[in-house]
Amino acid sequence: MRDQLDPIIHAEARLRILTTLAELPPPDAILFTRLAKLLGMTAGNLTTHLGKLEDAGYVTIDKGYEGNRPATYLKMTEPGRQAYQAYLTQLRRLLPGV
Numbered sequence: 001m002r003d004q005l006d007p008i009i010h011a012e013a014r015l016r017i018l019t020t021l022a023e024l025p026p027p028d029a030i031l032f033t034r035l036a037k038l039l040g041m042t043a044g045n046l047t048t049h050l051g052k053l054e055d056a057g058y059v060t061i062d063k064g065y066e067g068n069r070p071a072t073y074l075k076m077t078e079p080g081r082q083a084y085q086a087y088l089t090q091l092r093r094l095l096p097g098v
Helices: 012-022 032-039 043-055 078-094
Strands: 059-066 069-076
Touching: 012 032, 012 043, 012 059, 012 069, 012 078, 032 043, 032 069, 043 059, 069 078
Parallel strands: none
Antiparallel strands: 059 069
């Protein structure tokens, strides 16, 4: 249905994740630990929501190293940016005057 908000994005935690990632200019990424701290989320909760976003193709999760320590990098994909913008557009249609 056209009036329906994307249920993948609509969950509060996932909306917060995408809103934060959307502020990064492409192709920048953020460390998993930094995002968890910014959002005040536990590693387990963040991992669960990132998995749903990754399955939808909205984010990429890349493992690498920061110095000699393992690090996980997160970034929004182009389809994720498009879905996020479509979500915001639809939300504005549903909430006139906002």
